[in-house]
Amino acid sequence: MPAPLKVAILGCGVVGTQVARRLTEHADELASRVGTPLELVGIAVRDVAQPREGVTGTPLADLLTQDAESLVAGADVVVELMGGIEPARSLILRAIEGGASVVTANKALLAQDGPTLYAAADAAGVDLYFEAAVAGAIPIVRPVRESLAGDQVQRVLGIVNGTTNYVLDRMATDGLELEQAVKEAQTLGYAEADPTADVEGHDAAAKAAILASLAFHTRVALDDVACEGISAVTADDVAWAQRTGHTIKLLAIAERNAHDGVTGIQVRVHPALVPSDHPLAGVRGAFNAVFVEAEAAGELMFYGRGAGGAPTSSAVLGDLVSVARHRVLGGRGPVESSYAALPVLPALAARTRFQVRLAVEDRPGVLAQVAAALAEHGVSIEAVRQVAYPVPAGDGDALALLLITTHAAQESALAATVTALTDLDAVREVVSVLRVEGA
Amino acid sequence: MPAPLKVAILGCGVVGTQVARRLTEHADELASRVGTPLELVGIAVRDVAQPREGVTGTPLADLLTQDAESLVAGADVVVELMGGIEPARSLILRAIEGGASVVTANKALLAQDGPTLYAAADAAGVDLYFEAAVAGAIPIVRPVRESLAGDQVQRVLGIVNGTTNYVLDRMATDGLELEQAVKEAQTLGYAEADPTADVEGHDAAAKAAILASLAFHTRVALDDVACEGISAVTADDVAWAQRTGHTIKLLAIAERNAHDGVTGIQVRVHPALVPSDHPLAGVRGAFNAVFVEAEAAGELMFYGRGAGGAPTSSAVLGDLVSVARHRVLGGRGPVESSYAALPVLPALAARTRFQVRLAVEDRPGVLAQVAAALAEHGVSIEAVRQVAYPVPAGDGDALALLLITTHAAQESALAATVTALTDLDAVREVVSVLRVEGA
Ligand SMILES: NC(=O)c1ccc[n+]([C@@H]2O[C@H](COP(=O)([O-])OP(=O)(O)OC[C@H]3O[C@@H](n4cnc5c(N)ncnc54)[C@H](OP(=O)(O)O)[C@@H]3O)[C@@H](O)[C@H]2O)c1
């Protein structure tokens, strides 16, 4: 057997602890798979003295160090699990420049600075792997960049944030309002004390940028992603979705599209109505799933746990085995390619179906006015449903609720339509406008 | 760019035609992904003169040849899509010995002779890839052997035969009997004129052997797979499954197990009741899915089209890009490892839950007798339900149907129990015995 490979782990938190533990407990098996032993040479943390479950009192404790730089300097493979931009970025660059291979789960860093890191890895001829950055345990990076390398991806629809999926699920099953569901998620440890990054879709947007880059061989930055979270979704929206045979999911979407004669891609994150018989609709609780439509393969779905120490460690260790094997056998994994360099189309160019709920005066002629306003903007109606609307206190008028589902319309046309509808006398309120995806 | 790679395709049938077409139509894109052009140098067939849709009258027709041996001799990469054992086996071995990399979709050959082929590829230092052999378009070989390389797989449950899944689905949705559903599948081209290989589970067993080998790093041959098809499944079985919140699926199962103090694996194919809320229950029609339980990753599922020319070509081309890249960049993909060499445990050692339907005399004391017979063999009852049973013509006795769900029991104990039940006076018939999986 060749000499053992020196592995350094940066970070000993939720994920790092599990990776260190599995590396030690399954050392023999990993050595068989790699072709040589993996020797854990150190684990960098901010504070060595802090007590750590599963580490303090075990041989792992002796490996803790506050000197990440020295640790990186002596390693063959660096596993970055600290999170955040700095010092993660500098340490990864130092590792690469020193000829080490790198495995990371850091979606925030990749979405912001991926191209710099990929270029550095290319220049040094080392691997930079990041399966755990997109959907935790779910193998999605490798399938998209390797298994689908002979195909053409048309569209990716992903449930890539477990916190919001849990929240929407609880709103659907028990009629909770968003705020209550978020509190529950916090109590259970699914949501952070400050849930903004999840609820506003920022975490999903980082993953959308990474997925889109891989699927379309194009550099997609975080700024290219149009992002809308779930903070405006109400219990009423969820209930109406169910009544019309849908489930509301926060989706990360990347699709090939044509706009003004230009073929490009569109990348966005927003809540959407998904038909209840779509495979994504059944993805419950904290699970994630990525649905891919490819020209030859057709529809594919990848499903599993999107977060958590143990699941995420599975993806990290799979990458670790791959990059370690490359060091033993020679060669290198597939590199990030952006040869296609497709233009990223503006958000307003997206075409989707919409479901609009309007509170209107309950008198003849109103539907005709509404229909005319839609037609004027080139938005065509697929279905309309009218039901009684609870009359607001102090207002004597009888109101009706119009539930309109449109055919695919351009986002810009719909936006203009909503403005026009708001201006109609007979329309009391545009209660909600939601996109419909996956039909 | 390095010199173009010479690609030979063996077979121009359902899959071969699509692979040849995509290789030509997407030549530029594939060249970008590989790092050099892929030059299709020939397509071997039995009969060059035969008219072929999508080939005759196109430039592909000029590439057809009946001389597979010469074609193989001059190729850098050989894509075997003829099927069957010979001459596929000899041609693949010749290609490997000549230093070519090989991509194949031939599950029958791999299940029968895989180890010989893997050993030859190892000796020659070339790649032998076979993503399309297991579940058509679904990336499953790569995720199991690479993404999960740092994890420990506990169990694999796969719906890997689209024909039987379609048949069971039609039985469930329209109450068809098996024979009718098979005829319908034949009319639609989902089932062959002789449906034996699908209906009796042989096709699924070949895939189970391949999946088990990968997941457990152990050589599993076709003979190691205990195989039972769906030919005994009745419309009544399907209806009762639904009434008890289940769906019947033909599953390919490979699991880590302990028996008599020995840790080993068990590989089997049989119809099973799957709870309706299990992700596999929602896999409809001709779709396939593979559900994996791993120690760290938890539950994963891979879903997509398991057959068809275009979907299968996606997997073949993904492999082709991988092996071609290795030729350009140096190195080689992961090799088949069987280091774990776990013993394959006998079929009767499997432990599962069962649902048993018994036609019994409708009088007091019968349930007690039945329960005693089960208890005697160590089989414990989870639930019992008793309903009126239609009395057979010419038989005056009142009968009842006992529907018994057991806790997990060893297959051998259950077999002995069924014999004991058959011998009981009060038991008129053991109507059906079905395993319950995925709970
Ligand atoms: N948690 C998940 O489920 C999950 C899933 C997918 C991806 N990820 C990604 O995985 C990465 C790690 O996540 P996590 O949840 O494990 O984070 P975490 O629990 O907060 O752990 C971070 C670790 O990094 C160490 N660290 C932070 N800054 C450091 C510095 N400047 N120098 C040295 N050590 C430093 C911390 O040291 P101290 O302990 O001394 O403070 C801590 O041990 C992040 O990029 C995250 O996005 C996480």
Ligand SMILES: NC(=O)c1ccc[n+]([C@@H]2O[C@H](COP(=O)([O-])OP(=O)(O)OC[C@H]3O[C@@H](n4cnc5c(N)ncnc54)[C@H](OP(=O)(O)O)[C@@H]3O)[C@@H](O)[C@H]2O)c1
């Ligand atoms: N079809 C699917 O959906 C699917 C899915 C997954 C995997 N697979 C696997 O893919 C492989 C190909 O399947 P397929 O459906 O494409 O088969 P197919 O339609 O029957 O095509 C077989 C091709 O191989 C050629 N061939 C057969 N024997 C030959 C010989 N001795 N010498 C030269 N050429 C020979 C045939 O030539 P002629 O045309 O001249 O007869 C034909 O072109 C099989 O291993 C199958 O198990 C198929």
